Amino acid sequence: MLTILFWILFIALIIWLLSYWYIFLYIAIGYALYRLTRYVRKELYFKSDTFLEHKRNIDNAVKEYNELADYVNSFDEISLQSDSSERFKHAHLATYENTSSYNIDREKNIKNLTDKNVHQASLQVVKRASEEPLKYLCKYFNVKPTEENLAHVQEMGETVSRFTNAKENLDNRLLKIQKDFNPPEFITKYYLDELLQKLEINVPGMVFRSPDYIFEYVSSGGNSAQRTTITLDEPTLEGLSEYLSEQIKYKKSAKAQRSLMTKKLREFIKERDEYTCQICGVSTAEQSLLLLEVDHILPVSKGGLSTEDNLQTLCWKCNRSKSNKVVE
Numbered sequence: 001m002l003t004i005l006f007w008i009l010f011i012a013l014i015i016w017l018l019s020y021w022y023i024f025l026y027i028a029i030g031y032a033l034y035r036l037t038r039y040v041r042k043e044l045y046f047k048s049d050t051f052l053e054h055k056r057n058i059d060n061a062v063k064e065y066n067e068l069a070d071y072v073n074s075f076d077e078i079s080l081q082s083d084s085s086e087r088f089k090h091a092h093l094a095t096y097e098n099t100s101s102y103n104i105d106r107e108k109n110i111k112n113l114t115d116k117n118v119h120q121a122s123l124q125v126v127k128r129a130s131e132e133p134l135k136y137l138c139k140y141f142n143v144k145p146t147e148e149n150l151a152h153v154q155e156m157g158e159t160v161s162r163f164t165n166a167k168e169n170l171d172n173r174l175l176k177i178q179k180d181f182n183p184p185e186f187i188t189k190y191y192l193d194e195l196l197q198k199l200e201i202n203v204p205g206m207v208f209r210s211p212d213y214i215f216e217y218v219s220s221g222g223n224s225a226q227r228t229t230i231t232l233d234e235p236t237l238e239g240l241s242e243y244l245s246e247q248i249k250y251k252k253s254a255k256a257q258r259s260l261m262t263k264k265l266r267e268f269i270k271e272r273d274e275y276t277c278q279i280c281g282v283s284t285a286e287q288s289l290l291l292l293e294v295d296h297i298l299p300v301s302k303g304g305l306s307t308e309d310n311l312q313t314l315c316w317k318c319n320r321s322k323s324n325k326v327v328e
């Protein structure tokens with residue numbers, strides 16, 4: 001009885017609303033007019049002299065940005081080359097079998113391979129993995145404390161740090177261009193992509209995804225689940241390097257401890273060199289947005305160590321030409 005009453009009321013409400021159909025029509029027309037005006041304003045703006053003049057003024061900044069974006073775009077080739085090296089075949093750490101989650105991927109190519117890194121475990125292991133992540137990561141994902149694995153982890157750390165550093169620089173440059181250009185608010189709000197296109201700024205469509213390692217417990221009924229996720233990001237890689245290094249030292253006490261590359265060391269080298277490129281002499285004092293990188297004077301591939309005397313600060317352009325020469 002109640003349901004019938006409900007339906008009668010419901011239908012009555014619809015009929016009542018329909019008798020005011022013209023109100024909906026007005027709203028629709030109003031919205032269409034608003035969109036049309038916005039579109040015309042945008043078209044006029046992009047054709048205006050103000051826009052074209054502003055565009056000429058930021059020409060150099062855009063050129064620099066695009067050049068740097070090209071450089072960052074080439075990073076994935078660098079990391080792919082090191083991944084294909086045969087000597088890490090048995091490392092089982094992160095990248096070798098999961099290259100696509102580790103590489104700097106174009107957005108459209110992102111593959112989710114994280115489920116390969118899931119370890120089904122007891123509740124106790126899941127809990128303890130969150131307390132001692134490095135120990136459990138090594139134990140359950142078979143990361144043996146070897147010189148090779150340590151070198152590989154260090155190399156991954158370098159790639160991640162280099163990418164993060166360059167990406168941050170690109171983002172800051174883009175912000176600066178946007179600030180200097182200062183377009184009307186509705187343009188940045190609704191037509192940002194078109195603006196970037198008109199300004200010929202090639203924002204690299206890439207993301208860097210660190211692989212996740214997951215310990216998961218699912219109860220027998222499947223009702224409760226608990227997870228510990230370890231993401232191989234910059235701090236974790238650094239911790240893992242230290243952990244492996246300690247394990248190696250413990251096992252073969254005779255071997256001299258390898259000097260580890262850390263964020264702190266990188267910062268120290270930049271500060272020591274007064275944020276100045278050791279080849280061409282440009283510094284962040286002159287160019288606040290200068291991208292500086294820390295370079296191994298004798299490359300790691302040729303036995304160079306991450307020691308203070310083998311490290312120097314280079315601007316990205318000098319670093320690029322140096323690595324090109326090494327490849328030749």
Ligand SMILES: [Zn+2]
Pocket residue numbers: 277278279280281282314315316317318319
């Ligand atoms: Zn330089």
